[in-house]
Amino acid sequence: MGESNINAVSQWLERLSALHRNLIRKFATEEGLQFVHVEILQYLSVCNRYSDTTQAISDYLGQTKGSISQSLRILEEKKFVKRLQDTADRRVFHLSLLPKGIAVTSRMLESIQLDGADKLEPQLKDLLSSIQKKNELKGFGTCLSCRFNQSPGKNQFVCGITKEKLSLEDVKKICREHEAS
Amino acid sequence: MGESNINAVSQWLERLSALHRNLIRKFATEEGLQFVHVEILQYLSVCNRYSDTTQAISDYLGQTKGSISQSLRILEEKKFVKRLQDTADRRVFHLSLLPKGIAVTSRMLESIQLDGADKLEPQLKDLLSSIQKKNELKGFGTCLSCRFNQSPGKNQFVCGITKEKLSLEDVKKICREHEAS
DNA sequence: TCAAATAGGTTTAGATTCGATACTATCGGT
DNA sequence: ACCGATAGTATCGAATCTAAACCTATTTGA
The missing domain is CATH 1.10.10.10 (Winged helix-like DNA-binding domain superfamily/Winged helix DNA-binding domain)
Known part of the structure; x- marks a missing residue:
């Protein structure tokens, strides 16, 4: 089954x-x-x-x-x-x-129109990362969920690959180098 | 938010x-x-x-x-x-x-590969029918979730539109006339 | 009953896209 | 300075897509 x-x-x-x-x-x-x-x-x-x-x-x-x-x-x-x-x-x-x-x-x-669908966000996120892992595909996730992302302080972020500072806006965006943490 | x-x-x-x-x-x-x-x-x-x-x-x-x-x-x-x-x-x-x-x-x-994703089935189903309703799109769901589907007995089904008998195999398939029940 | 309207499907023509290859330019290392 | 790798563009032929016209079968309705 x-x-x-x-x-x-x-x-x-x-x-x-x-x-x-x-x-x-x-x-x-x-x-x-x-x-x-x-x-x-x-x-x-x-x-x-x-x-x-x-x-x-x-x-x-x-x-x-x-x-x-x-x-x-x-x-x-x-x-x-x-x-x-x-x-x-x-x-x-x-x-x-x-x-x-x-x-x-x-x-x-x-x-x-997607009203009422916001409850599904976490599940969709999981499904997505599960598919990516299983099929060995490139990243494309937000810095927030990336293993290279470091957070030295509240709302302060640094990319472990480029060593650049990232704003709160930045880390919500999608990156091609993303790897799940 | x-x-x-x-x-x-x-x-x-x-x-x-x-x-x-x-x-x-x-x-x-x-x-x-x-x-x-x-x-x-x-x-x-x-x-x-x-x-x-x-x-x-x-x-x-x-x-x-x-x-x-x-x-x-x-x-x-x-x-x-x-x-x-x-x-x-x-x-x-x-x-x-x-x-x-x-x-x-x-x-x-x-x-x-979708291992472990089967837990998501009910949610995906809901999301799907929600999107269809909101955007007024044609059906394409299984007879099992269709309002025209009638079940006179266990594992016996009849389509309310065509009045034809449907098998258990049949009602698991996707129909263009589908309307959510 | 029979013409008109509708519906399922195919064909055609023109525009667009796709993938492959070749090419230019730049970077990084040796 | 050279060489390989990377980012991007240009070009060509094959395939696809859309829109519209077209054909045939069925349904509608007067």
């Missing part, structure tokens, strides 16, 4: 994922955007400064960086995002949302 | 969905199939006899029926599925998995 339950969970997950994709697709159409473009904007609205690059988006969405690069060119032309070259490592370009992009992501949050 | 929690859930959902998509995409590549093709096969492995049509798949996956029709043509050529014309309504063609298709879906269940 254990196996049959696992199958059931897998199917619920499948359905949940399909449902979510439908909602985003519908929203994207209404906004005159492509599905991937909305996904990219959403990601940029929640990722931290170590994870706002073409390669990171590629890892997150599971598409080749060439494809993401093209989508980003379009989003940049349409003034949804801007690129900023890293001063320390000039190979890297940091992406960030322009007002138009921020507007889209907040409209998206409004359009997807 | 309520709003911030809803946003958090939305982001977990987003991430869960992206993760799931990556797993399927990876699996599809290994199998030499396209992402959509795997999704279609998976759906056909869990839908009931009222929901095994082009239009139903289109509603489930949120893509146009033209697009689904094309994917089905490929899957039929490659002997993953077969089509059978409905005798009562000859506009309708019922789709079902051939051995090759069944093999793919069972390999998929094996490849996606």
